[in-house]
Amino acid sequence: xxxxxxxxxxxxxxxxxxxxxxxxxxxxxxxxxxxxxxxxxxxxxxxxxxxxxxxxxxxxxxxxxxxxxxxxxxxxxxxxxxxxxxxxxxxxxxxxxxxxxxxxxxxxxxxxxxxxxxxxxxxxxxxxxxxxxxxxxxxxxxxxxxxxxxxxxxxxxxxxxxxxxxxxxxxxxxxxxxxxxx
Numbered sequence: 110x111x112x113x114x115x116x117x118x119x120x121x122x123x124x125x126x127x128x129x130x131x132x133x134x135x136x137x138x139x140x141x142x143x144x145x146x147x148x149x150x151x152x153x154x155x156x157x158x159x160x161x162x163x164x165x166x167x168x169x170x171x172x173x174x175x176x177x178x179x180x181x182x183x184x185x186x187x188x189x190x191x192x193x194x195x196x197x198x199x200x201x202x203x204x205x206x207x208x209x210x211x212x213x214x215x216x217x218x219x220x221x222x223x224x225x226x227x228x229x230x231x232x233x234x235x236x237x238x239x240x241x242x243x244x245x246x247x248x249x250x251x252x253x254x255x256x257x258x259x260x261x262x263x264x265x266x267x268x269x270x271x272x273x274x275x276x277x278x279x280x281x282x283x284x285x286x287x288x289x290x291x
Contacts, residue, residue: 110163112196113139115170122192124161125185137280138167141256144276144287145224148254149173152223155216155248157209157239162189164226164256166196175201177219181208209239213246221250231260240288244270255288 112120113135141164142149150172156165157179165176176198180186186206193202203219205212225243229235236259242248249255255272257265261284267274269288276287 110161111135112167112170114142114167115172117166117170117196120170120196122161122163122166122195123188125182125188134280134283137258137283137285138163140278140280141258141285142167142171144278145254145256146171148224153220153250155179155220155222155225157225157227158229158235159189159204159226160185160228162192162204164228165202166192166198168224168226169196169198169201173201173224176203177216177222178202178204179209179212179216180204180206210242213242213248216248217246220248221253222248223250223253225249225253225255226258227255228258231263234263236263236286237265240265240269240272244272249290251290253290255290257286257288259284259286 152173154168154173154176159178159180162178165178169176236257261279261282272288272290275289278285
């Protein structure tokens with residue numbers, strides 16, 4: 110896996126060698142960043158179910174000010190920390206090795222965030238549960254974007270509180286849903 114754009118363009122990042130992880134394909138990540146490109150520079154980013162940190166690291170490469178990564182798997186968070194060190198973004202990054210569903214209040218204190226990337230394991234209905242929690246804890250800032258990568262078989266509500274679906278794109282079995290907080 111590699112960083113697609115920005116100052117780290119072309120740099121490789123490690124992937125956890127686990128059967129339970131599913132790396133986002135470069136072309137899907139590229140499509141997401143083409144859609145949100147103008148919102149990235151200077152943004153405060155939250156990458157939930159971060160895995161290798163590909164979304165958050167891509168955002169930092171493209172000019173995000175800071176990124177907070179949430180990953181409960183110790184192997185994944187270890188790889189994520191290595192990727193942060195290799196790219197030299199330790200001052201702009203924080204890794205929280207915890208279960209997202211147990212730290213909502215902590216994230217509220219660290220926010221609000223301009224961009225939130227959410228890439229939970231498929232077929233566990235975690236995307237909808239996380240969307241509800243993001244709204245409940247007011248983690249996403251005003252006019253912030255929530256980008257959810259999920260299975261095309263998993264449906265999400267068009268609105269959750271002040272967070273509304275504004276764009277949805279399907280790539281075979283993968284769906285990208287982009288929500289805006291008003």
